[in-house]
Amino acid sequence: MDCTLRDGEQTSGVSFLPHEKLMIARMLLKDVNVDRIEVASARISDGEKDAVKMICRYARQIDMLDKVEVLGFVDGKRSIDWIDSCGCKVMNLLVKGSERHCVKQLKKTVEEHIADIRCSLEYARAKGIGVNVYLEDWSNGMKESPEYVYRMLDALVDTDVRRFMLPDTLGILNPLQVIEFMRKMIKRYPGAHFDFHAHNDYDLAVSNSLAAVLSGVRGLHVTVNGLGERCGNAPLASVQAILKDQFNAKTNINEERLNDISRMVEGYSGITVAPNRPIVGENVFTQVAGVHADGDNKANLYSNALKPERFGRRREYALGKNSGRANIDRNLQELGLELTPEQTAKVTKRITELGDRKEIVTQDDLPFIVSDVLKHAAPEDNVKLTSYMVSSAYGLKPIASVKVEIDGRQYEAASTGDGQYDAFVRALRSIYEDVLGRSFPVLENYAVSIPPGGNTDALVQTIITWRHGDKSFKTRGLDADQTEAAIKATFKMLNMI
Incomplete structure (x- = not known):
């Protein structure tokens, strides 16, 4: 499930307009082919309501309404009525997954909280809305109050809840803990469908997601570019690539559109993707060292399973003080320029000099550098x-x-x-x-x-x-x-x- 439009929008400074949410949702569903999208939190604003209505209207037209989900709260009928008025048919109900949250924040006992949840489930059923349940702060619940977590599940596992979604809300777990806690859940409730929702506070969101998969979890939550509260969530592109390449997992994701959705979300969110972000960063398919280009020229010695073409991209060879002749040869070949070894050496020297001055050189600059170095007339501007x-x-x-x-x-x-x-x-x-x-x-x-x-x-x-x-x-x-x-x-x- 991609939750860019809900948890991703909780990134500081990010607020999507309704039509931007629709464009992102369309690409996620039709082009990237994610299984589900979580698009909003209930009762946030009128603009949020407009966005959810637009997305649900579009999803209904393409027969994918069941893939659109909205976060709701245990607040009597209010969240359910809000979701129903938008035309959405799936609610992700946020309940307390740790005793501390239940007692300190809600000021209720577990029995009182369970009674309130059951009322919400009954009203949602009457409205024809399917329900998944988020156990908020589940990771702390398993560390500090596992018996509370089990009492919650014991009370809800035989209801018509579709999925139990287990979030590491504060990003506190490591992969060994994820394996331990997830296996306990699956062993105790073998018929339940569990999702795992990672946060990246310790830079372990991807590792923890993989640990959850190895433990038998049936769903993962991701966001485009890893957007999300504080340090963000598990990035869609990274999780997809590692699942496929390291574990031979099969998903429905169309990898060729991962870069496109990354660029769209980058533009709408205003959060720039780091150039070294795996899969979607600007530099990740760019070889800088000349020895790498030389090895690729001879036998693709510096390539791995992460072929740029998989993701709708191409490999590039940077021009700078570390380039060497091999990088420059590759760029000249792509431009259709043929130089003698002596001419190439002169061009290499000039690019190295520019790199020493921290000037940026691109393939588009190369014809002008060649012209200048070889003392040809500069190309006349048309x-x-x-x-x-x-x-x-x-x-x-x-x-x-x-x-x-x-x-x-x-x-x-x-x-x-x-x-x-x-x-x-x-x-x-x-x-x-x-x-x-x-x-x-x-x-x-x-x-x-x-x-x-x-x-x-x-x-x-x-x-x-x-x-x-x-x-x-x-x-x-x-x-x-x-x-x-x-x-x-x-x-x-x-x-x-």
């Missing part, structure tokens, strides 16, 4: 910025006026936008699409960085990711002004295509 004006005023949309030269002819356009750069791009797009009848690449990502400790006049680096047809690529611009840096990256892109 697209040139003749002049432009951007302005913004309080209470009005920013406006841009642009004049460009394309293949020797002048074109002008003006447009408004949500920001100065957006207005600029809209004006350019109108020239390409409306006047020239050409396609204009889609902007996929936009990142700005300044040197650590930089002043207000520091140089700004803008890195823009574009998609043109089925190809995705990046361009960079450097300037003291952020908009100007973005414009430079844009015209580099236009000359590349």
